Each structure stands twice: as C-alpha cells, then as structure tokens.
Amino acid sequence: xxxxxxxxxxxxGKSAARKGWNGKGMFIYLVKGNDLSSGLKYGFGEYExxxxxTSAIFIKTAQNTxxxxxxxxxDMLAEDWVVVE
Numbered sequence: 001x002x003x004x005x006x007x008x009x010x011x012x013g014k015s016a017a018r019k020g021w022n023g024k025g026m027f028i029y030l031v032k033g034n035d036l037s038s039g040l041k042y043g044f045g046e047y048e049x050x051x052x053x054t055s056a057i058f059i060k061t062a063q064n065t066x067x068x069x070x071x072x073x074x075d076m077l078a079e080d081w082v083v084v085e
Contacts, residue, residue, distance in 0.1 A: 003071070006081035010057060019080040023062025027084040028069050031058050 001009075006016040010030050017027040033053035042050075059069035 001081045001083075002079050003076045003081060006083075009083050015084040016081055017084050018075065018078055019082060020078060025064075026060060026062050028057050028059045031056055 006028075009016050010028060013030070015027040015029040032055045036053040040053075057069045058066050060066050
C-alpha cells in the first residue's frame, strides 16, 4: 500500500508500518487532540489563553519509545506500507 493509503488507515484508527523499516515492532498511529486533553486534564480551551491540543501522528520505535513522527521522503514515496493489527 502507498503512503496515502497508510495515512487514511491511520486516520481511521489503525496502526501502520513499513516493511522496509529495520527496527522490529515499529508502527505509527494517530493521537487525537481531544484524547491528549482528556489524558492530561488540560487543554480544553476553558480558560482564556489556554492552548488546545491538535491531533498528531506518533511512532512506537524499536527501542520501545513513543515520539512524534515526521515522515521522510522515502516514507512518503514508499509502496511497502502495511496495516498493523
């Protein structure tokens, strides 16, 4: 599957990964801004000047860490994306 299809799957609540990634257990997924606000109990926009959280894609790395994810050119052009169950 291509990058666009992978992003659509992620937006639908699924996780995705590339077959070409070297690390085991790596995948990307969407964290919705409202979920961040609920988890942190902050950012609902209730108070003047309080920021709100936006949705973002995160990656679970081979080192078992979770970080915000920015795709590389190779990721965006790849055709080896798969949905991770």
